[in-house]
Amino acid sequence: MNLTSPESLIFWTTIIFVVFFFLMKKFAWKPILGAVKSREESINNALAAAETAKLEMQNLTASNERLLAEARAERDAMMKEAREIKEKMINDAKSEAQAQGEKMIAQAKSAIESEKNAAMAELKNQVSTLSIEIAEKVLKSELANTEAQTKLVVQLLGDAKLN
Amino acid sequence: MRIAKSTIQFIAVLLITLLPISGFAGGSHSEDKEFNATDLINSHIGDSHEFHIADWNGHPITFYLPVILWTENGLKVFSSKKFDHDNEGKEVVEMDGEKFVRYKEVIYYADKYAEITDEADKSGLNFAARPLNFSITKLVFSMLMSVIILLLLFTAVARSYNKNKMAPKGLAGFLEPLVLFVRDDIAIPNIGHKNYAKYMPYLLTIFFFIWINNLIGLIPFFPFSSNLTGNIYFTFVLAFITFLITTFSANKNYWGHIFAPPVPKALYPIMWPVEIIGMFTKPFALMIRLFANITAGHIIILSLISLIYIFKTAWISPVSGAFVLFMSVLEMLVAALQAYVFTLLSALFIGQAVEEHDHH
Numbered sequence: 001m002n003l004t005s006p007e008s009l010i011f012w013t014t015i016i017f018v019v020f021f022f023l024m025k026k027f028a029w030k031p032i033l034g035a036v037k038s039r040e041e042s043i044n045n046a047l048a049a050a051e052t053a054k055l056e057m058q059n060l061t062a063s064n065e066r067l068l069a070e071a072r073a074e075r076d077a078m079m080k081e082a083r084e085i086k087e088k089m090i091n092d093a094k095s096e097a098q099a100q101g102e103k104m105i106a107q108a109k110s111a112i113e114s115e116k117n118a119a120m121a122e123l124k125n126q127v128s129t130l131s132i133e134i135a136e137k138v139l140k141s142e143l144a145n146t147e148a149q150t151k152l153v154v155q156l157l158g159d160a161k162l163n
Numbered sequence: 164m165r166i167a168k169s170t171i172q173f174i175a176v177l178l179i180t181l182l183p184i185s186g187f188a189g190g191s192h193s194e195d196k197e198f199n200a201t202d203l204i205n206s207h208i209g210d211s212h213e214f215h216i217a218d219w220n221g222h223p224i225t226f227y228l229p230v231i232l233w234t235e236n237g238l239k240v241f242s243s244k245k246f247d248h249d250n251e252g253k254e255v256v257e258m259d260g261e262k263f264v265r266y267k268e269v270i271y272y273a274d275k276y277a278e279i280t281d282e283a284d285k286s287g288l289n290f291a292a293r294p295l296n297f298s299i300t301k302l303v304f305s306m307l308m309s310v311i312i313l314l315l316l317f318t319a320v321a322r323s324y325n326k327n328k329m330a331p332k333g334l335a336g337f338l339e340p341l342v343l344f345v346r347d348d349i350a351i352p353n354i355g356h357k358n359y360a361k362y363m364p365y366l367l368t369i370f371f372f373i374w375i376n377n378l379i380g381l382i383p384f385f386p387f388s389s390n391l392t393g394n395i396y397f398t399f400v401l402a403f404i405t406f407l408i409t410t411f412s413a414n415k416n417y418w419g420h421i422f423a424p425p426v427p428k429a430l431y432p433i434m435w436p437v438e439i440i441g442m443f444t445k446p447f448a449l450m451i452r453l454f455a456n457i458t459a460g461h462i463i464i465l466s467l468i469s470l471i472y473i474f475k476t477a478w479i480s481p482v483s484g485a486f487v488l489f490m491s492v493l494e495m496l497v498a499a500l501q502a503y504v505f506t507l508l509s510a511l512f513i514g515q516a517v518e519e520h521d522h523h
Binding site: 005006007008009010011012013014016017020021023024025027028029030031032033035036039 | 299394
């Protein structure tokens with residue numbers, strides 16, 4: 001190999017390489033590595049944010065479902081309660097109506113009874129009055145003839161003897 | 164559509180494999196000389212003071228680069244044109260009263276060169292006979308070009324992030340995965356989440372720097388084709404920087420491992436040299452690995468092309484063209500792979516130095 005004097009290439013390689021290294025470091029590697037790193041970070045952040053959003057989404061769905069289930073349960077409870085109230089009301093109404101009816105029947109019965117009694121009493125009075133009147137009339141007509149009167153008295157006396 | 168595509172592919176392969184024939188048919192000025200593959204390969208994988216583009220009618224078309232010399236009388240700067248393609252130490256260049264000659268891409272003082280009698284003293288390491296040479300050589304030129312390309316590319320990417328906050332597209336879409344690859348597959352697994360950020364700029368810089376220079380070396384025409392990453396001085400500097408970073412960022416666990424390894428105290432005198440040598444062998448292996456891999460690739464491709472000249476027949480060119488195509492594709496892979504390996508091992512060494520818990 002016809003290498004020229006070693007100092008030439010060693011000198012220039014050292015100088016050029018050192019200058020080149022610092023130029024590249026300042027104007028190429030720093031901006032490039034910085035840009036790559038910041039882009040990687042932004043990608044990582046974006047991915048992390050997406051992951052968080054996904055988790056939040058899941059949480060949201062879960063809580064939505066929970067809310068829905070709660071609402072459904074509440075609705076069921078309300079409906080059940082309403083049904084119970086309805087049934088209770090119906091039952092109450094029924095029993096009250098029954099009681100009322102019974103009461104009314106009892107009242108009616110007692111009214112009928114009292115009316116009946118009154119009517120009976122009235123009837124009795126009527127009957128007695130009528131009987132008296134009849135008896136009076138009979139007596140009047142009977143006693144109009146003396147013979148009959150005597151006969152009656154005898155009869156009455158005869159009855160009295162029997163007693 | 165499919166037929167058209169495969170036809171184009173067929174023609175392209177044919178062109179590439181037959182290309183050496185046209186080069187051979189065009190004739191070359193080296194016909195008068197004995198062809199020497201070793202010299203050719205050595206000159207292609209080595210460094211030079213000018214950038215040879217092509218030959219035209221026997222005249223070389225060359226991009227001349229500045230020669231910068233630190234002599235005994237101060238700085239001398241002149242164009243490499245003055246040597247007039249001489250590499251044999253014949254052309255004497257006079258500059259402000261100092262005379263220089265060039266022999267096999269090493270510039271000597273002319274008077275001291277004349278005194279050298281032993282061929283072994285004609286080497287770049289003979290500092291007594293030559294001025295210090297800080298020339299912008301072909302490899303330095305190529306390195307500057309790669310630096311400019313990378314700066315333009317990556318500052319454009321950096322700017323694109325100001326406008327585009329969404330997914331990257333265009334140039335950023337192409338380069339960002341590579342940056343992320345260095346971060347996620349090299350830095351973080353080897354250095355750890357806590358410390359990696361500090362070393363990212365260095366790892367990214369060496370990864371792209373080595374890769375683009377490997378690729379530039381594979382393009383076989385001006386202004387590319389230089390064998391920068393296959394130059395041991397270059398890989399030495401990079402490996403040395405990794406060594407410095409490893410050593411200066413090492414924590415007490417690392418030093419503890421070296422100076423108080425978990426062995427009986429009596430073995431310390433044996434362990435210390437082993438561990439200290441270990442500190443140096445790791446970057447040494449880095450240096451050799453990159454240098455050897457890239458240089459080997461260049462040598463194989465150049466040898467395959469040289470086959471045509473060695474056999475002195477154009478009929479070998481389809482064979483060697485096909486092999487060169489295959490090797491070039493393989494070298495494209497090696498270019499990326501070696502950049503990856505260098506970066507990975509640098510990250511591994513740094514990771515060992517900054518590791519928190521003690522592992523044995």
